[in-house]
Amino acid sequence: MSWVLLRGLTREARHWSDLPERLAPALNGAPVIALDLPGNGKFYGLPSPSSVGSMVDFARKQLLTQGCKPPYSFMAMSLGGMVATHWAQHYPDEVAGLVLINTSMRPFNSLTERLRPGNWPQLALLAARWEDVDHCERVIHQLTCNRATTRDEDLAAWRRIRKSAPVSAANARRQLWAAARFSSAAQAPRCAVMVLSSAADDLVHPLCSTRLAAAWQARHHQHPWAGHDLPHDDADWVCQRTADWLTLR
Secondary structure, three states: OEEEEEOOOOOOHHHHOOHHHHHHHHHOOOOEEEOOOOOOHHHOOOOOOOOHHHHHHHHHHHHHHOOOOOOEEEEEEOHHHHHHHHHHHHOHHHEEEEEEEOOOOEOOOOHHHHOOHHHHHHHHHHHHOOOOHHHHHHHHHHHHOOOOOOHHHHHHHHHHHHHHOOOOHHHHHHHHHHHHHOEOOOOOOOOEEEEEEEOOOOOOOOHHHHHHHHHHOOEEEEEOOOOOOHHHHOHHHHHHHHHHHHHHO
16 A cells, blocks of 8 residues: 655645655555645646645546555645545545644634734735745745754755746645635545644644544644644654554554
């Protein structure tokens, strides 16, 4: 059974950094596939769908094209968590497990919880200066990462990623629209679910994960200091929580 990794808004497989390699020992040799959504990464030249369901359709075809057959387990954050959730609820036979990181969705979370209002002016400025690579990546790092010890190295890597596979402003808007209008089914997916969140997430309110986990009676672990990009801030913690969860299942 393969593990599929899905990132969030305007991010791609390379933004996982070395997490796939760190995660591998916990998965007992299962293949790990960091998959790009349309409009991001290797598919940056394609238009991003304006719905999460269409993103799922694209991703399903990509995995089958790569010869990777279900069932799959997912580690997915933010928008990627919405994609993985929709997949599990609409194609339950294809999904064996979900690890959802700092995601949010209706009907469990309000708009102001899903995107904290204090960030709206900064995000509007980010959209206005979308072609300014240095400015955008610095703002994204500031909004999503609380571990700053590798900031210079992170920004250098992120600039290289953005220059080699630039996400267009139009695709960024489509992805944001898809995320904003996504609504999950109220019932929990049929597969096992674990929710990981960050207590110090300044972008998405931690209550989003708390309420989702409570509604689905899912195991929930909260990191004490990481930001929205929890896999960046503490990849080892993410891998250890996943390893422990798999042992208990």
